[in-house]
Amino acid sequence: MTRIEQRIRWASILIVAGLLIQLGTFLLVHPLSFVAFLVIGCPLVGAGIVLYLVSLTQNSTTE
Amino acid sequence: MPFSAILVVIVVAAAVALVVGVRANLTRSREGKAFAFVALFILPGIAVWVGYNEQMDRAESKTFCLSCHVMADYGKSLYVDDPSYIPALHFQNNYVPRDRACYTCHTDYTMFGTLNSKIRGVRHVLVEYFGTIPKPENIKLYTPFNNRECLYCHLGARKFEEGRAHSRTPDQMARIKSNQLSCTSSHCHDIVHEVATLKDAILWKETPAQQ
Numbered sequence: 001m002t003r004i005e006q007r008i009r010w011a012s013i014l015i016v017a018g019l020l021i022q023l024g025t026f027l028l029v030h031p032l033s034f035v036a037f038l039v040i041g042c043p044l045v046g047a048g049i050v051l052y053l054v055s056l057t058q059n060s061t062t063e
Numbered sequence: 064m065p066f067s068a069i070l071v072v073i074v075v076a077a078a079v080a081l082v083v084g085v086r087a088n089l090t091r092s093r094e095g096k097a098f099a100f101v102a103l104f105i106l107p108g109i110a111v112w113v114g115y116n117e118q119m120d121r122a123e124s125k126t127f128c129l130s131c132h133v134m135a136d137y138g139k140s141l142y143v144d145d146p147s148y149i150p151a152l153h154f155q156n157n158y159v160p161r162d163r164a165c166y167t168c169h170t171d172y173t174m175f176g177t178l179n180s181k182i183r184g185v186r187h188v189l190v191e192y193f194g195t196i197p198k199p200e201n202i203k204l205y206t207p208f209n210n211r212e213c214l215y216c217h218l219g220a221r222k223f224e225e226g227r228a229h230s231r232t233p234d235q236m237a238r239i240k241s242n243q244l245s246c247t248s249s250h251c252h253d254i255v256h257e258v259a260t261l262k263d264a265i266l267w268k269e270t271p272a273q274q
Contacts (some may be wrong), residue, residue, distance in 0.1 A: 005087035008099060012084025015107045019077040022114045023070070029121050030130045031188045037118045045107050048080075052103040 007055035011048045018044030069113045076102075076110035122181060128165040131191050136199040136258040137165075144267040147254045149247075155267055158216070172215040200259035210242045 001009075021041040025033040079102040082089075089095035121127055129138040141154040141164060150168070153159045159167040170180045183205065190196065217223040218240070228251075229236055238244035246252050 001087065005090065008090055008103065009084050009087045011103050012080045012087075015080040015103060016077050016084065019073050019080070019107065019110055022110070023073055023077075025118065026066075026070070026114075028130075029124060029126045031122075031127065031184060031191070034118050034122050034127075035185065035188055037114065042111055042115070045111050049104055049107055052099070 004055050004058070007051055011052035011055065014044050014048030014051060018042070018046075018048060064113060064116070066117065069117050072106075072113050073110045076106035079106055119177070119181070122184065123163050123166040123170075125162055125164050125166075131187070133191070133196050133199055133202070136261055137202075137256050139261055139266070140256040140258055140264075142266040143257075143261070144265045145254075148257065149252045149255055151267070168212060170212070171209070172211055207245065208247050210239060210244075210246050213246045214240065 018041050021044065022037055025037040025041060027033070083099050083102040090099045125138070128134055140148065141150055143151040146152045150164070153168070154161060154164045166180065170176050173179070186205075223229065224236075229239060235244065239246065244251075247255060
């Protein structure tokens with residue numbers, strides 16, 4: 001597995017984790033769900049997307 | 064967007080991202096790269112956006128506001144069988160949407176009003192879990208209630224504009240509209256939630272047709 005593939009795998013893990021947390025926050029209509037969505041779910045998905053984009057730019061630099 | 068559609072979007076986004084994670088070597092081909100772009104950028108972005116909108120929508124509901132125990136009496140005050148209680152009058156007569164009664168009066172009708180409301184809400188959450196929770200009767204607004212929130216609906220309404228009580232003095236209407244004279248001033252609409260006296264209040268019982 002190449003380095004970019006490892007990063008893509010990590011990006012995928014972060015995104016899936018973030019989306020699963022988002023799904024979990026829909027179980028309850030409660031302020032804590034809202035906070036968990038904003039403070040945990042969104043940053044995880046955001047971090048995954050950023051990691052993926054970073055891996056793309058570094059790959060294109062290598063090429 | 065229906066809630067079931069939101070769930071489908073998020074589940075599909077998670078499943079597709081998982082496929083790319085498990086089969087990362089897919090990205091060696093050109094088609095695989097395009098698939099990964101959709102799976103790790105486009106779909107998660109859409110999923111977060113629809114999820115965010117759903118959460119913001121839920122955060123405006125009465126259920127959401129009253130889910131903290133300390134707010135229970137405020138919810139009860141909406142059922143007081145006395146039209147001099149302003150929140151009860153608005154709630155029981157559908158002057159505000161019943162399922163969004165709290166938000167409708169307590170948001171700021173400004174450009175960033177919704178955002179400000181959410182920031183205040185997060186502050187409430189911090190107090191609820193990390194601070195000292197005051198007794199319901201000791202809860203106060205962070206800033207005095209602004210007439211702008213009342214005028215968002217009442218401005219231009221005949222009952223408001225022609226109301227004799229609003230024009231007792233020549234400049235009274237101008238003072239109300241400029242927020243110099245509060246709608247909740249003494250002898251105006253000063254009976255609001257009054258949670259300290261709720262235990263003696265008679266409560267309205269909705270009939271099925273009124274629910």
